[in-house]
Amino acid sequence: MxxxxxxxxxxxxxxxxxxxxxxxxxxxxxxxxxxxxxxxxxxxxxxxxxxxxxxxxxxxxxxxxxxxxxxxxxxxxxxxxxxxxxxxxxxxxxxxxxxxxxxxxxxxxxxxxxxxxxxxxxxxxxxxxxxxxxxxxxxxxxxxxxxxxxxxxxxxxxxxxxxxxxxxxxxxLPPELLERPLRPMVSVGRKRLTAMGRLVPAKQFDLLIEAFSLLAPQHPDWDLVIWGDGPMRDALVRQVAGLGLDDRISLPGRSDAPWDELSKADAFALTSAVEGFPNVLLEAMALGLPCIAFDCPSGPAEMTRQGEDALLVPVGDTAALCKGLERLMREPALRADLARRGAESVRKRYAxxxxxxxxxxxxxxxx
Structure with a gap:
């Protein structure tokens, strides 16, 4: 053809x-x-x-x-x-x-x-x-x-x-990604919550920073890393500084090796107000990351089979996001279960x- x-x-x-x-x-x-x-x-x-x-x-x-x-x-x-x-x-x-x-x-x-x-x-x-x-x-x-x-x-x-x-x-899913091994279920040392995307209002990274700041004192072994660049960078950096969390929350910019960075994470969060088809959520699940996502239009619900393969919370609900993140941070068995089920599901459906x-x-x- x-x-x-x-x-x-x-x-x-x-x-x-x-x-x-x-x-x-x-x-x-x-x-x-x-x-x-x-x-x-x-x-x-x-x-x-x-x-x-x-x-x-x-x-x-x-x-x-x-x-x-x-x-x-x-x-x-x-x-x-x-x-x-x-x-x-x-x-x-x-x-x-x-x-x-x-x-x-x-x-x-x-x-x-x-x-x-x-x-x-x-x-x-x-x-x-x-x-x-x-x-x-x-x-x-x-x-x-x-x-x-x-x-x-x-x-x-x-x-x-x-x-x-x-x-x-x-x-x-890119075939090169499926050639990669799943990230290990158990990590040693500090743990990392990762997000990734353009630093624009629709991604609502400010809500993720707010939610993480509320949980940080109870989970001192967790850090938040937000990969990406965009017009909201300065505002997000000021937000982190105002919370006194410069040592726990980092915004390192855009990565030329996003899968490598995702594979270093212990959990992934998608906090968008709207998506078309969030590839980064699909890729995080395929790499074996336990994920939490806002149930935004459109993509996350179908991708996660209505929340069977990841935690799905109402769009913009910071309290629900906090509750879900707290579960991921506190429960290694939940992280392992979501990681396994999510990877198996998306690798089959989106190959x-x-x-x-x-x-x-x-x-x-x-x-």
């Missing part, structure tokens, strides 16, 4: 990791895959990419278009020309802005096109009014639209009426072969 795969940038991020994982897997099995970064500036591919994938930076073809409207017009021409010249069997697009552009460029062509939302579209606020209108106008032209969780389906149907076919496909099989079904539906 010949696949033309469109994504915005290829920097760090969940969509980028999934795009490179899928493109590499398809190329390894013999598909002809062209992966196109539509971002107007050239970059680098942060995640590993199979040598069989043809990588195209649309920035190399813009010829200094300059004004944003000219850049957009040039992108549309380039994408349409690629859809014609490459003659793919299917076009796949990730992220709302890229999806809209792909559908505009695709107008009148017969090649099947699948567009994929990479957040929970009913809860996310990162799409402006114009983009939401364009999504409503263009998505009914797609052969298939995908979301990442069952809980997103009905809200999205109401948001964007007229979609021909709306399907759910989850993110796969790459299962997700690729689902993608094959969706591509057949688009024909």
């Amino acid at each position: 010949k696949i033309l795969f469109l994504v915005s940038s290829l920097n760090t991020g969940g969509a980028e990791r999934v795009a490179t994982t899928l493109a590499s897997a398809w190329a390894r099995r013999g598909d002809d895959v062209t992966l196109v970064s539509t971002f107007p500036r050239r970059g680098t591919c942060f995640y590993p990419l199979d040598a069989g994938v043809k990588l195209v930076w649309i920035a190399d073809r813009l010829n200094g278009a300059g004004h944003p409207l000219r850049v957009t017009a040039a992108k549309l021409r380039i994408l349409r020309k690629m859809m014609v010249d490459e003659a793919p069997d299917v076009v796949i697009s990730f992220l709302t802005n890229v999806n809209v552009m792909a559908l505009l460029a695709h107008r009148g062509l017969k090649v099947p096109i699948i567009v994929c939302e990479r957040t929970n579209p009913a809860a996310a606020s990162n799409s402006g009014a114009v983009l939401r209108v364009l999504r409503r106008l263009t998505y009914p032209r797609a052969d298939v639209v995908t979301v990442q969780t069952e809980s997103s389906v009905e809200p999205f149907r109401r948001m964007v009426p007229g979609i021909r076919r709306l399907e759910v496909v989850s993110n796969p 790459l072969p299962q997700v690729l099989e689902r993608w094959d079904d969706i591509m057949k539906q688009a024909e």
